[in-house]
Amino acid sequence: MVRLKCGYENGIDVGSMGSKGGLSLGWKGNSLVKLISFSSFHIDVEVNDTDCRNKWRLIGFYGNPDVRGRSESWNLLSHLSTNNSLTWVVLGDFNEITNSFEKKGGRRHSERQMLTFRMALKGCKWNDIGFRGHSPNIRERLDRGVATLEWVELFPGAQVDHLTHSFSDHYPILLDTMGMERFEYKGHFRFEAKWCLEPKFEDLVKDWWIDSGGDIPNRLEQLGQKMQAWSKSRERDEKRKRVCLEDRLDYLYKQDITDDILAKIAEAQLDLNLEANKEELF
Structure with missing residues (x-):
């Protein structure tokens, strides 16, 4: 398995649906992560962060690639948000954009689709935390990270990076909770x-x-x-x-x-x- 080859002996794996989907979360250390729930479209865990001495919630998410099933994805996010007492961050492929400027070229997205996605994020009180590097999928920003304002305040220097990949049309997402604070700590300008x-x-x-x-x-x-x-x-x-x-x-x-x-x-x-x-x- 890729997770084990990368050195993550602990983890949760959800099989793909044919050639689409499939989720995997790996970590080192038995006490770092506690599983809350999972499905074919998400993995929901509690992170025991010893660095900041806080617990926070992480959700790996995969939006339904079929437009007809997109509302089910937003209903899932809404359901997850109602069962939460922790500050949290959500990362993944949402298979939707929030505004037309996140797409370059090609067929325009339906305003109703984008509005429904924005309303789903707003209902969960999640805010886009931005990114560095190339925009994913070249033309559409489908992969992203969103978080509650409390999580942003807990990690004010946090950064999301879109990394390059040789054979995928998606870009891996790297969340660095230290971000610019890491550089400032080392004295770099x-x-x-x-x-x-x-x-x-x-x-x-x-x-x-x-x-x-x-x-x-x-x-x-x-x-x-x-x-x-x-x-x-x-x-x-x-x-x-x-x-x-x-x-x-x-x-x-x-x-x-x-x-x-x-x-x-x-x-x-x-x-x-x-x-x-x-x-x-x-």
Whole structure:
């Protein structure tokens, strides 16, 4: 088995349905994971995280590839969300996109399908946690990670990476709960290109430089520290902004279509595109 070959002696495996589906979760250490439930479309576990001294919930999810069975997938997510007292994160192939800007080329997704998916995520109080690397499936962002705001606050530096794969049309998802905190702990400084998309960033840099003191190397070090502190505080604001924009789009799509509503939808979509561009650039 692939899981055992990778060195994960403990695990849960759910067989595929013909050539589709199939789930596997592996881990090291007997006390790390506690199984809550599983099906052909999900594995639900409780993680005993000794690093942060908290327990949280992880769900590996596979959305029904058949559009006609997609509502059953969202019903499953809703059912799982009602039986929970822990903060949680969900990773997997949802087989659906939330907005048209997550798809490039090809046949357009039904607005009703995307709205139903957004409402399912909203009903479970899950927020997209973004990603780094190439967008999965080249044209459609079907693979993703979503989490409750409590989980995001527990792991403010968490990052989702889409890794490359040689023979699959999906990209493996890597969740790093430490994320940028790992780099900061090691003392590394990374200038993020997405910072330049912030309208006030240049003025902030000028102010930080004026406020710094000492010789050039010391001033540069102070500047880097201020950039990192500013970036860390922005992460949570950006996640909340995405949630607000998605909620606004959901509201606007439910209104009677007028020129004014269409203009507001276009404005909200542009703002969401900018947030998506930041993630792509990151």
